Amino acid sequence: MILDSQKLHVFLVVAKEKSFSKAGEILFRTQPAVSQSIRALEDELGERLFLREGRTNSLTQAGRILKEHAEEAFA
Numbered sequence: 173m174i175l176d177s178q179k180l181h182v183f184l185v186v187a188k189e190k191s192f193s194k195a196g197e198i199l200f201r202t203q204p205a206v207s208q209s210i211r212a213l214e215d216e217l218g219e220r221l222f223l224r225e226g227r228t229n230s231l232t233q234a235g236r237i238l239k240e241h242a243e244e245a246f247a
Contacts, residue, residue, distance in 0.1 A: 180242045182209040187239050190229050
């Protein structure tokens with residue numbers, strides 16, 4: 173499976189910032205655009221990547237695994 177590098181980049185920024193809104197500011201995108209990108213990536217993978225708990229977002233196990241691999245890919 174080949175994943176879109178733009179979506180992976182968005183994913184990494186959200187994972188680092190733990191905030192869809194903050195990631196949007198950094199990426200010069202709206203928060204809904206960031207959410208849509210993450211949702212599309214989750215749909216492609218068939219896995220949830222974030223636990224969304226109010227304003228706090230933490231990675232699921234699948235999200236932690238993807239983060240590790242994505243960081244290697246971008247290194």
